[in-house]
Amino acid sequence: MLVALAGIPVLIALAVRLTSRVPSGRGPAFLDRIAENGLFAAVTGLLVSIPLFLPLTVGVVAGDTIAGEAGLGTLKYLLAAPAGRVRLLLAKYVGAAVFCLSAVLAVALSGMAIGALLFPVRPVTLLSGDTVSVGEAMVRVLLIAGYITVSLLGMAAVGLFLSTLTDVPVGAMAATIVVAIVSQVLDNLPQLEWLHPWLLSHYWLGFADLLRQPPSFDNFASNAWLQLGYIAVFGALAYGRFTTKDVLS
Amino acid sequence: MTGGPAIQALPGATSATETSAIETRGLSKRFGRQMAVDSIDLSVPRGSVFGFLGPNGCGKTTTIRMLLGLASATNGSITLLGQDIPARLRDVLPGVGALVEGPAFYPFLSGAANLHRLDTADRHAPSATRRQRIHEALDRVGLSHAAGKKVKAYSLGMKQRLGIANALLAPRELLILDEPTNGLDPQGTREVRSLVRSLAAGGTTVFVSSHLLAEVEQICTHAAVMSAGRIVAQGTLSDLRRAGHVQLKVITPDVGAAQGVLARLGLEPAVGRQDGADGQVTAEFPVDAVSPEEIAAALVGGGVRLRGFLVEGSTLEERFVALTGEGFEVEQ
Ligand SMILES: Nc1ncnc2c1ncn2[C@@H]1O[C@H](COP(=O)(O)OP(=O)(O)O)[C@@H](O)[C@H]1O
Ligand SMILES: [Mg+2]
Numbered sequence: 001m002l003v004a005l006a007g008i009p010v011l012i013a014l015a016v017r018l019t020s021r022v023p024s025g026r027g028p029a030f031l032d033r034i035a036e037n038g039l040f041a042a043v044t045g046l047l048v049s050i051p052l053f054l055p056l057t058v059g060v061v062a063g064d065t066i067a068g069e070a071g072l073g074t075l076k077y078l079l080a081a082p083a084g085r086v087r088l089l090l091a092k093y094v095g096a097a098v099f100c101l102s103a104v105l106a107v108a109l110s111g112m113a114i115g116a117l118l119f120p121v122r123p124v125t126l127l128s129g130d131t132v133s134v135g136e137a138m139v140r141v142l143l144i145a146g147y148i149t150v151s152l153l154g155m156a157a158v159g160l161f162l163s164t165l166t167d168v169p170v171g172a173m174a175a176t177i178v179v180a181i182v183s184q185v186l187d188n189l190p191q192l193e194w195l196h197p198w199l200l201s202h203y204w205l206g207f208a209d210l211l212r213q214p215p216s217f218d219n220f221a222s223n224a225w226l227q228l229g230y231i232a233v234f235g236a237l238a239y240g241r242f243t244t245k246d247v248l249s
Numbered sequence: 250m251t252g253g254p255a256i257q258a259l260p261g262a263t264s265a266t267e268t269s270a271i272e273t274r275g276l277s278k279r280f281g282r283q284m285a286v287d288s289i290d291l292s293v294p295r296g297s298v299f300g301f302l303g304p305n306g307c308g309k310t311t312t313i314r315m316l317l318g319l320a321s322a323t324n325g326s327i328t329l330l331g332q333d334i335p336a337r338l339r340d341v342l343p344g345v346g347a348l349v350e351g352p353a354f355y356p357f358l359s360g361a362a363n364l365h366r367l368d369t370a371d372r373h374a375p376s377a378t379r380r381q382r383i384h385e386a387l388d389r390v391g392l393s394h395a396a397g398k399k400v401k402a403y404s405l406g407m408k409q410r411l412g413i414a415n416a417l418l419a420p421r422e423l424l425i426l427d428e429p430t431n432g433l434d435p436q437g438t439r440e441v442r443s444l445v446r447s448l449a450a451g452g453t454t455v456f457v458s459s460h461l462l463a464e465v466e467q468i469c470t471h472a473a474v475m476s477a478g479r480i481v482a483q484g485t486l487s488d489l490r491r492a493g494h495v496q497l498k499v500i501t502p503d504v505g506a507a508q509g510v511l512a513r514l515g516l517e518p519a520v521g522r523q524d525g526a527d528g529q530v531t532a533e534f535p536v537d538a539v540s541p542e543e544i545a546a547a548l549v550g551g552g553v554r555l556r557g558f559l560v561e562g563s564t565l566e567e568r569f570v571a572l573t574g575e576g577f578e579v580e581q
Contacts (some may be wrong), residue, residue, distance in 0.1 A: 072353055072354075072355065072356075073351070073352075073353025074353045074354065074355065074367075076314075076317075076319050076349050076350075076353070077347075077349075077353060077367055077415060078367065078370045079317075079318070079319060080317050080319070080342060080345070080347045080349065081342070081367055081368070081370040081371040081374075082338065082339060082342035082343065082370075082371060083370035083371065083372075084339060084372070087372070088370070244321070246314075246319070246320040246321060247314070247319040247320065248314065248319075248320060
């Protein structure tokens with residue numbers, strides 16, 4: 001999955017390279033800027049991965065955490081080892097969180113690499129109009145990667161909880177992905193404005209402020225609080241469910 | 250109850266918990282409306298090889314899941330190695346090796362890697378000795394040659410052996426093996442039996458479930474027979490044998506006199522087949538009422554010409570069938 005994710009910016013960069021001229025204003029934001037500065041391959045790769053590819057892979061990993069072990073029958077042996085139910089749940093969540101980080105880094109790093117390979121890399125003009133050095137720009141890309149990783153942690157907690165409900169991993173994976181997609185759909189319905197700040201995906205695309213000088217961390221903080229809330233609620237639900245669950249598979 | 254009195258191997262609950270590896274009181278598990286385990290009192294002495302017998306679906310695996318804290322009991326209490334379950338699970342489980350309803354492994358990892366993963370899950374397992382212990386466990390079940398092979402390439406019998414190896418990763422006080430001979434060939438079954446014997450000789454208590462009496466009869470010192478969620482007999486193997494009906498058969502020409510003597514001893518004689526001059530008188534008798542030698546003496550004293558005298562207990566197999574039924578019906 002990490003390889004597939006790393007392939008996304010590569011695909012984008014190759015497409016841009018082969019079609020020589022991208023009409024500006026079409027396709028994902030920043031697409032037209034890749035040719036003039038390779039660093040934008042990373043930003044564009046991250047941007048197009050957020051709505052679907054990243055939630056898909058995180059859903060698969062988080063949905064598999066407990067249900068996968070139950071489906072294989074290995075859960076009973078882990079618990080009899082004894083792994084300890086709380087400890088196992090924590091280890092599984094940490095594993096999913098590490099995957100979130102690796103997934104985002106796979107896109108970001110491969111984007112920077114392929115961008116540097118195919119296009120010139122030069123100082124970047126930020127959204128605020130200021131220009132920053134290549135090194136500083138790379139730090140900004142990593143900041144965005146951190147932002148997106150945090151964005152996915154709440155979803156990983158939802159997946160962990162759903163995974164404690166079933167012995168069928170595919171069911172938990174699908175349900176987790178559906179949650180992420182429904183959240184994005186709801187976030188696009190103006191009628192539900194009041195609900196938007198509470199939606200899992202509300203801040204997913206809100207990292208543009210990190211591309212200003214000086215960077216603004218307001219969204220970063222709101223997002224982190226929201227995700228922390230999701231982690232607390234669904235972590236508690238997962239704990240409540242898993243510590244009392246009969247393991248019969 | 251489908252017959253026979255339940256025999257308690259050990260008296261008194263308080264003293265029993267110290268000498269017992271497993272002790273349950275009124276242990277029950279309900280699935281919906283069905284009582285899968287119905288108020289059972291198990292008493293497994295330390296150092297015993299305890300056969301947990303019963304047909305498919307009678308509740309053996311469900312009981313074992315409760316013993317290991319995998320499933321919660323609907324009712325009743327469990328003491329494992331002297332500690333309350335589930336309250337003290339974390340302290341007890343490191344001393345317990347288990348195989349529960351078939352082995353389960355990650356198909357894309359090798360046998361050794363699977364054991365490594367499970368051993369890592371146990372916080373108490375020392376990592377310094379891990380390789381050594383995995384190697385020894387695989388060796389014990391005869392899997393050393395396949396240690397590096399992916400589990401998906403294992404046969405059912407090899408997986409079963411790997412499951413047993415997992416139970417042997419650390420020195421255990423108690424082994425709980427749920428149908429360990431499933432999927433094994435006769436040679437493998439013999440190997441498991443000798444493995445259990447050697448473990449028991451080393452002081453490990455072995456609790457082994459089976460739906461086949463013959464598989465475990467030779468190795469068990471104690472057994473419990475379960476039927477439809479209830480325990481219908483429990484005790485040492487010789488207790489169980491004796492608890493079957495014992496029949497007395499007297500061959501004599503003096504049928505009338507023999508009947509008289511037996512009736513006076515409190516038995517209920519019946520006249521059997523007549524064979525020439527000799528007749529047969531049979532009677533069932535309770536184990537402790539009168540000893541066979543007293544009966545023989547009484548018969549001779551009563552002027553009965555004894556030409557044949559036989560006291561015959563039913564085999565354990567007959568007893569098992571009598572307790573659990575013989576049909577193909579799976580118990581619901
Ligand atoms: N997860 C479950 N849900 C409902 N009923 C179950 C479940 N597991 C087992 N049972 C029922 O409990 C009874 C005992 O099953 P089990 O303990 O597996 O029997 P055994 O191991 O002796 O073959 C069976 O009648 C079975 O149908
Ligand atoms: Mg079973």
